[in-house]
Amino acid sequence: MSGAKGQIHDLGYKRYVGTRRPPSTRWRVIARHQISFAWKTWWRFKAALGIAIIATCITSGLMLFASERSTSVGLAQAIVKPLIDSALPESIIWFCRAGFLVSLTIGAGVVASDVQSGAFTFYFARSVKPFHYVAGKLVGLCALLAIIVFAGPMVISGLRVGIADSPEQLIEMLPYLGKTAIIGAVATLAYAAVPLGFSALLHNRRHALALWAAYYLIFGEMMHALGRASDSSGWIAAIDIPHAVQALAYDLYDIKFRAQRDANIPVEAAVVALAAHVVLAIAIVLHRVRAAQRAGIGGGA
Amino acid sequence: MSVVAADRCSKWYGHVLGVSDVTWNLQGGIVGLLGPNGAGKSTLIKMMAGLLRPSRGTLSVFGASPFADVGVRRRIGYAPEHESTWDELTARELVTVMARLAGVPADRAPTAAERAIAEMGMTDAIDRRVKGFSKGMRQRTKLATAIAHDPDFLLLDEPLTGVDPVARVDIVDRIKKLAEAGKTIVISSHVLYEIEALTSEIVVIYRGQVLAEGNVYEIRKLIDRHPHRIRVECDQPRALASVLAAEDHVARIIFERAGVLIETRDPDRCYDQLAAAVLDKGITVSSLSSPDNNLGAVFEYLTGDGRR
Known part of the structure; x- marks a missing residue:
């Protein structure tokens, strides 16, 4: 491990000569570290990436090889569309599931595991402010989630535009890309920020993961069921994140329903619910990290 | 600065x-x-x-x-x-x-x-x-x-x-x-x-x-109210103790297995008298040390004060 005892005397101490980056750039280091750390093992990110790739391939395959087959979107209550047009809106929920998987393996444990492991001391003993930390973690998570819930749908919508029958149809289909970008960006932000907020609520990684999973799988599903049963016109159901994202997708891809669906979520409700989730989550994580930093939490043995 | x-x-x-x-x-x-x-x-x-x-x-x-x-x-x-x-x-x-x-x-x-x-x-x-x-x-x-x-x-x-x-x-x-x-x-x-x-x-x-x-x-x-300790390992501990016991600066003499531990309020005088006694009585000293030069003793004294 160590060399001869005299080695260090021969080596001497060499001072660092060079510039230093200003503290305002620390978020980039934290974001980059977040990404490289996620990439380290198979189970942390690559498994979800595999699911997203499979979802992309299956959806693309359906569009290419079963394009004329008709399907009905949304429990047979939507206007029947050929698979070439309905495959992408339907696949959004698959990408959401892959995004949820990433939130379980990384997102919902980020702050809690840093507190638990004492990494806070490493960050805040250096020229890092709580804002830099939160921004870095959020950007890092967004970059990872974008590979899952943004890139996949964008590839599919690019394919949809690419296989247009004529140049006129191609031009007509171009807004499809923008719509997909909006859905992908919203889903990315939701699946990055909300789990991050949960990770800051508790100082134990496992507890934070359990709380997020319970909120997403149980509470969200309960709200969706309650929305179906009540006369709230889908506003309560919009609390369920995956259904809110899908409602946004249905609206943007112009999937019209024949009748009032059970728990048919209006696009306004979906947008408000997702925005509220994201804003609240970022506010929570900022507040909790500032409080933890002030209290010196994470420095204990 | x-x-x-x-x-x-x-x-x-x-x-x-x-x-x-x-x-x-x-x-x-x-x-x-x-x-x-x-x-x-x-x-x-x-x-x-x-x-x-x-x-x-x-x-x-x-x-x-x-x-x-x-x-x-x-x-x-x-x-x-x-x-x-x-x-x-x-x-x-x-x-x-x-x-x-x-x-x-x-x-x-x-x-x-x-x-x-x-x-x-x-x-x-x-x-x-x-x-x-x-x-x-x-x-x-x-x-x-x-x-x-x-x-x-x-x-x-x-x-x-x-x-x-x-x-x-x-x-x-x-x-x-x-x-x-x-x-x-x-x-x-x-x-x-x-x-x-x-x-x-x-x-x-x-x-x-x-x-x-x-x-x-x-x-x-600074801790002058604490006696300074001198450990002497020698062949005639009782002879050495008898010389020093009468001195007013010596607070305590403890017999140990291979010598004596002397607690003194005036280390300089004690060292002089030790040297004289060794020469007078023909005592063979195998080791002379002061546990108080060890950081542990200082720490012990100071935290001992804190506990009282």
Whole structure:
């Protein structure tokens, strides 16, 4: 491990000569570290990436090889569309599931595991402010989630535009890309920020993961069921994140329903619910990290 | 300008007192922060590192508040007591990230990390994961993370805890080398001989308060109400004791297996009389030592005072 005892005397101490980056750039280091750390093992990110790739391939395959087959979107209550047009809106929920998987393996444990492991001391003993930390973690998570819930749908919508029958149809289909970008960006932000907020609520990684999973799988599903049963016109159901994202997708891809669906979520409700989730989550994580930093939490043995 | 200037600095954790009313100026060199577990050493170190804000009073490092001023933290290198951080990274990756977090540009950070790892004698393990490291290797890696950005002021919280004796000697040697390079180092420990191997400048902290600071020998002189102890290993302990027992400066004589332990309030006179007695009675002395020159004795006296 160590060399001869005299080695260090021969080596001497060499001072660092060079510039230093200003503290305002620390978020980039934290974001980059977040990404490289996620990439380290198979189970942390690559498994979800595999699911997203499979979802992309299956959806693309359906569009290419079963394009004329008709399907009905949304429990047979939507206007029947050929698979070439309905495959992408339907696949959004698959990408959401892959995004949820990433939130379980990384997102919902980020702050809690840093507190638990004492990494806070490493960050805040250096020229890092709580804002830099939160921004870095959020950007890092967004970059990872974008590979899952943004890139996949964008590839599919690019394919949809690419296989247009004529140049006129191609031009007509171009807004499809923008719509997909909006859905992908919203889903990315939701699946990055909300789990991050949960990770800051508790100082134990496992507890934070359990709380997020319970909120997403149980509470969200309960709200969706309650929305179906009540006369709230889908506003309560919009609390369920995956259904809110899908409602946004249905609206943007112009999937019209024949009748009032059970728990048919209006696009306004979906947008408000997702925005509220994201804003609240970022506010929570900022507040909790500032409080933890002030209290010196994470420095204990 | 002082490296550290603390003025009536206190820190509470709710109702629990961490550090109380500490006034302290540190100019440079290696200073040992001594105290038993829970004395407030880590709290004081965290305040100097900018991790904690004083509840009352002020604490500045290089003239700025390390908690409020992120800029001054670039000049500080902190090796915390705990070590369970990002075990899946290699030593190179870990130290590189830490250097970057401290402001070293991306293109220079790998070189800075390699240099810091080499300084700590870890080049052979540079591309191994921290997960598989021994305690000593983890301590070295932690020290490398603290020095990678070339700070002027190093805060080392219990850096020798759990390290085997051979590695301890090596790490002590490397810390001394950093001090020789002009760095100011505060090193905490509750193991006295660890500090003794590094420096004679100490700050003794107990129950959140500074009990003493300065050179260990000067501190010893200040404790004049405590008798100075002289251990004499000789062939005629009873003869020696009979000569010294009548002297008013001798507080107590304890017979030990191979000699006597004399407690005196006037060490100079006692040493003179010891020499005279040895010559007069023809006593053969095999060993003469003073346990009070050991840091442990000073610490024992001072914390003993604190407990009373």
